[in-house]
Amino acid sequence: MDAETYLHAVRLIVAGATMAIGSIAPAIAEGRALTQALESIARQPDASGTISRTLFVGLAMVESTAIYCLVMSFIILFVK
Amino acid sequence: MPADVWTAISDFVAANQAVVMSWGVMALLVGLSLVVRRQLHAPGIGRLQSTFELFMEMLCDLIREILRLEPGPYVPLFGTLFLFVFVSNLFGMVPGLHSPTGDLSVTAALAVVVLFAVPFYGVRARGLGNYLKGYVRPNPFLLPLNILSELTRTLALAVRLFGNIMSGEFLLLVVVGVVTTTLRGYASVFIVATFPLTLFLAVLSLIVAVIQAYIFTVLALVYVGAGVERRIKTPQ
Numbered sequence: 508m509d510a511e512t513y514l515h516a517v518r519l520i521v522a523g524a525t526m527a528i529g530s531i532a533p534a535i536a537e538g539r540a541l542t543q544a545l546e547s548i549a550r551q552p553d554a555s556g557t558i559s560r561t562l563f564v565g566l567a568m569v570e571s572t573a574i575y576c577l578v579m580s581f582i583i584l585f586v587k
Numbered sequence: 588m589p590a591d592v593w594t595a596i597s598d599f600v601a602a603n604q605a606v607v608m609s610w611g612v613m614a615l616l617v618g619l620s621l622v623v624r625r626q627l628h629a630p631g632i633g634r635l636q637s638t639f640e641l642f643m644e645m646l647c648d649l650i651r652e653i654l655r656l657e658p659g660p661y662v663p664l665f666g667t668l669f670l671f672v673f674v675s676n677l678f679g680m681v682p683g684l685h686s687p688t689g690d691l692s693v694t695a696a697l698a699v700v701v702l703f704a705v706p707f708y709g710v711r712a713r714g715l716g717n718y719l720k721g722y723v724r725p726n727p728f729l730l731p732l733n734i735l736s737e738l739t740r741t742l743a744l745a746v747r748l749f750g751n752i753m754s755g756e757f758l759l760l761v762v763v764g765v766v767t768t769t770l771r772g773y774a775s776v777f778i779v780a781t782f783p784l785t786l787f788l789a790v791l792s793l794i795v796a797v798i799q800a801y802i803f804t805v806l807a808l809v810y811v812g813a814g815v816e817r818r819i820k821t822p823q
Contacts, residue, residue: 556652560652560653560805563798563801563802564802564805564806564809566802567743567747567802567806570743571739571743574742574743574746574747574750577746577750578742578746
């Protein structure tokens with residue numbers, strides 16, 4: 508195996524690992540946020556509009572960690 | 588030579604897919620708007636017109652709730668953003684067409700629009716001095732972090748939309764592609780077998796398309812709202 512192929516294999520593995528490890532925490536966090544929001548809506552259905560809008564914004568903020576991981580894995584894959 | 592012209596056109600479309608698809612989305616939106624505008628003069632309210640009025644009302648309510656301001660000056664930008672992203676996301680559902688938002692350059696352009704809209708509306712609402720003071724609050728040490736957050740959230744805005752839309756199309760491709768390459772002999776049987784799965788994925792990406800358009804608009808509104816309200820000490 509020459510250096511170029513080796514480097515490519517390492518790139519693929521590291522990019523996959525970045526995505527896999529990096530999306531664990533955001534997934535757990537989003538699940539918790541969603542649970543809380545559902546509980547709040549069940550308790551207070553009148554506030555569901557405000558809660559779901561805030562939930563979307565919050566989820567987007569939590570998600571950015573996973574998005575940075577996606578960007579990093581793109582950089583690892585494609586930037587030579 | 589018509590054949591040459593056709594190959595030239597198809598080459599151009601293949602090379603500039605995102606651009607051509609954006610043109611398609613724009614043409615669709617402009618055409619719809621023209622049709623609705625013509626209906627405005629006709630007596631009665633048509634189905635299309637009520638749809639658009641419903642959309643406008645929801646948009647105004649959304650802006651009012653998030654910004655706590657009269658929606659007047661904010662409607663054109665955010666209405667356009669929402670409609671463009673919404674129609675672009677759904678564009679990929681049509682066979683033969685692709686979502687322009689599945690291309691990073693298109694979503695990056697949209698995010699840059701939001702990046703510049705924040706200081707624009709902020710300066711207009713608060714004045715230049717007050718807007719710039721918002722960057723050194725609560726403490727001048729946070730100036731680099733404030734600037735960094737403005738840039739990274741723009742990046743996140745672009746990549747979020749791109750990732751969600753692209754992954755939807757990609758997933759379908761992978762599911763069908765893996766099946767056809769690994770089970771070459773029996774491919775047709777297994778394509779039929781995976782039909783429920785691809786159908787499910789298509790429905791999923793349909794939901795994602797609508798939600799992502801909403802999220803993009805709400806996030807842009809929240810960012811602009813942060814720039815506009817930065818110096819308000821006593822909210823009414």
